[in-house]
Amino acid sequence: MSTLEIRGLEVSVITEKGPIEILRGVDLTIKSGETHAIMGPNGSGKSTLAYSIAGHPKYTITAGTVTLDGADVLAMKVDERAKAGLFLAMQYPVEIPGVSVSNFLRTAATALRGEAPKLRTWVGEVKAAMSALNMDASFSERNVNEGFSGGEKKRHEIMQLELLKPKIAILDETDSGLDVDALRIVSEGVNRAKASNEMGVLLITHYTRILRYIKPDFVHVFANGRIVEEGGPELADKLEEKGYAEYVGL
Amino acid sequence: MPTLTSNYLALTGREEAWRFTPLNRLGGLHDGSARISTEQSLNSSDELPQGVSFAMVSQDALSPATQSDDVIVQRIHGNVTQIALLKIAANSQVAQPILLNRIHNQGFEAQYSQLRIEVGENAHATVIIENSGAVILGEDIEVFIAPGGNLKFVTLQEWSDGSVYAARHHANIGKDATFDSITVTVGGSLVRILPTIEFLAPGASAALSGVYFATAGQHFEHRIHVNHGVPKAKSRVNYKGALAGKEAHTVWIGDVFIRAAAEGTDTYELNRNLLLSDGARADSVPNLEIETGEIVGAGHASTTGRFDDEQLFYLMSRGIPMDEARRLVVRGFFAEVISQISNEQIEERLMARIDDELTKAGA
Numbered sequence: 001m002s003t004l005e006i007r008g009l010e011v012s013v014i015t016e017k018g019p020i021e022i023l024r025g026v027d028l029t030i031k032s033g034e035t036h037a038i039m040g041p042n043g044s045g046k047s048t049l050a051y052s053i054a055g056h057p058k059y060t061i062t063a064g065t066v067t068l069d070g071a072d073v074l075a076m077k078v079d080e081r082a083k084a085g086l087f088l089a090m091q092y093p094v095e096i097p098g099v100s101v102s103n104f105l106r107t108a109a110t111a112l113r114g115e116a117p118k119l120r121t122w123v124g125e126v127k128a129a130m131s132a133l134n135m136d137a138s139f140s141e142r143n144v145n146e147g148f149s150g151g152e153k154k155r156h157e158i159m160q161l162e163l164l165k166p167k168i169a170i171l172d173e174t175d176s177g178l179d180v181d182a183l184r185i186v187s188e189g190v191n192r193a194k195a196s197n198e199m200g201v202l203l204i205t206h207y208t209r210i211l212r213y214i215k216p217d218f219v220h221v222f223a224n225g226r227i228v229e230e231g232g233p234e235l236a237d238k239l240e241e242k243g244y245a246e247y248v249g250l
Numbered sequence: 251m252p253t254l255t256s257n258y259l260a261l262t263g264r265e266e267a268w269r270f271t272p273l274n275r276l277g278g279l280h281d282g283s284a285r286i287s288t289e290q291s292l293n294s295s296d297e298l299p300q301g302v303s304f305a306m307v308s309q310d311a312l313s314p315a316t317q318s319d320d321v322i323v324q325r326i327h328g329n330v331t332q333i334a335l336l337k338i339a340a341n342s343q344v345a346q347p348i349l350l351n352r353i354h355n356q357g358f359e360a361q362y363s364q365l366r367i368e369v370g371e372n373a374h375a376t377v378i379i380e381n382s383g384a385v386i387l388g389e390d391i392e393v394f395i396a397p398g399g400n401l402k403f404v405t406l407q408e409w410s411d412g413s414v415y416a417a418r419h420h421a422n423i424g425k426d427a428t429f430d431s432i433t434v435t436v437g438g439s440l441v442r443i444l445p446t447i448e449f450l451a452p453g454a455s456a457a458l459s460g461v462y463f464a465t466a467g468q469h470f471e472h473r474i475h476v477n478h479g480v481p482k483a484k485s486r487v488n489y490k491g492a493l494a495g496k497e498a499h500t501v502w503i504g505d506v507f508i509r510a511a512a513e514g515t516d517t518y519e520l521n522r523n524l525l526l527s528d529g530a531r532a533d534s535v536p537n538l539e540i541e542t543g544e545i546v547g548a549g550h551a552s553t554t555g556r557f558d559d560e561q562l563f564y565l566m567s568r569g570i571p572m573d574e575a576r577r578l579v580v581r582g583f584f585a586e587v588i589s590q591i592s593n594e595q596i597e598e599r600l601m602a603r604i605d606d607e608l609t610k611a612g613a
Contacts, residue, residue, distance in 0.1 A: 054567050055566075055567075056563055057563065077572070078563060078567055079566040079569050079571045079572065079575075082567055082568055082569035083569050087567075090564070093564060094558070094561055094564045095561075096582055097582050097583065097585075098582025098584070098585030099578050099579070099582035103578075104578070107570055108565075108568035108569050111571060112568075112569040144564075164569070
């Protein structure tokens with residue numbers, strides 16, 4: 001049983017014109033097995049929340065705490081956060097030229113598990129994860145994210161999610177750029193990982209359609225750098241109908 | 251006024267072609283002060299495949315060397331009497347790479363050496379030259395590829411510390427012939443290579459790839475010169491370098507000339523440098539001179555930068571520690587070129603060397 005606890009989180013980015021405040025006090029608690037959807041208009045700070053938790057150097061934490069089972073996440077280096085059990089599925093995964101998917105996955109698994117996975121079982125594990133996501137076996141020989149279509153990038157993110165088995169996964173607009181079939185396949189991957197691992201999920205999205213496949217327990221509306229309304233799945237239906245206008249106008 | 255010593259121009263270091271090169275570290279290869287060894291050091295390691303011969307021949311028995319305005323190449327031509335000649339007979343399809351190696355371990359005695367490679371009509375072969383050991387060596391390699399011939403030409407500069415290597419690697423490419431070269435420079439104190447291309451007839455093509463990794467105090471210089479003097483030839487240049495440590499210095503010059511007669515030319519050159527620490531310096535100068543507009547394409551690009559933070563963040567967010575993430579990125583950066591060698595043993599050796607240099611440099 002794990003708990004990710006975010007309290008009073010304030011985050012700025014440094015620009016040429018000085019710091020700009022993006023998150024203005026975020027409070028959120030995610031426990032194992034729970035799925036939280038964060039929904040909000042573009043520019044509301046949803047992705048900043050995701051990247052701040054993962055430790056992207058672009059963001060400066062100006063106030064607040066983030067803890068995972070009591071441990072201070074903000075004091076950890078980026079790789080230590082992953083080792084503690086956090087995972088961020090990125091909206092725009094970067095290309096790493098010359099590094100094959102198989103080499104990357106094995107290096108990551110070795111780092112997270114503390115020892116190199118046994119080759120024979122590992123190859124089987126990777127194959128199973130790929131075929132579950134309808135990915136061709138040749139995929140593992142390609143360079144990380146290089147020349148991947150939008151859908152391939154997202155499948156690759158979710159494949160890592162299934163292989164690396166985090167305690168808490170943050171999915172940053174995993175649904176963007178996916179057609180209906182890819183959305184279903186990717187969502188099933190998230191649900192498998194959740195079922196096998198009691199994983200907690202923080203699902204960041206602009207649209208409600210992914211919530212047809214990944215059922216949230218809690219829905220949070222995000223606007224102007226903070227959570228402005230919270231509720232159950234029914235809140236998503238309201239957003240579907242009325243949009244974000246009433247929150248943005250606040 | 252430049253002064254002449256014997257028949258050779260005395261360098262001042264202010265010449266365009268020498269302005270980046272520390273002349274005082276050339277071991278006398280450029281000014282005649284070196285004591286010249288006559289010992290020949292290039293060996294063919296294995297039994298040669300059918301259609302391939304390798305022998306020392308007298309300079310008189312060969313056609314004159316192609317001209318060069320490089321003073322070290324001129325001195326080589328003036329001093330060397332026995333030339334190593336590697337011949338690949340017409341129509342030979344040599345599947346196995348032809349390995350030549352040079353291992354010096356007899357101290358730093360300056361030496362000039364000349365190698366000629368002749369690829370016959372429609373012959374296909376791969377030549378790999380493995381350079382290691384301690385040297386002060388001036389070398390001129392001339393490649394002649396007859397019509398329809400195809401040569402993959404790999405040179406590995408893995409010299410030990412303190413070594414000096416100044417060389418021209420010059421290819422003359424015939425009608426519909428192909429020259430693919432991969433130049434790897436990872437060892438030595440001062441390495442200065444002139445990969446130069448002369449197209450002899452239409453349909454000729456050249457792809458020049460290279461990687462270099464300079465650490466503290468090393469000077470690695472590659473001056474590419476591609477001369478499109480005939481129509482419908484194609485050239486591609488792709489050199490990638492990394493630098494780490496104080497006074498690591500790399501120089502990449504890419505001179506491409508498209509003469510008035512060279513209609514239908516297709517050329518592109520690229521140089522990318524990765525600065526892994528402070529105190530290193532990468533000079534990168536692409537030059538394109540075009541005398542005709544009737545071409546397929548001509549372009550160049552040069553980038554020099556540090557680690558991409560987004561790449562490191564991505565890798566680290568998967569639990570990979572910073573030093574390991576950097577190693578992956580650097581390996582990946584070089585892999586594009588090194589994997590073209592298509593020799594697993596050599597590729598692994600080079601990657602291990604790159605890992606090693608990274609660790610030593612603490613980058």
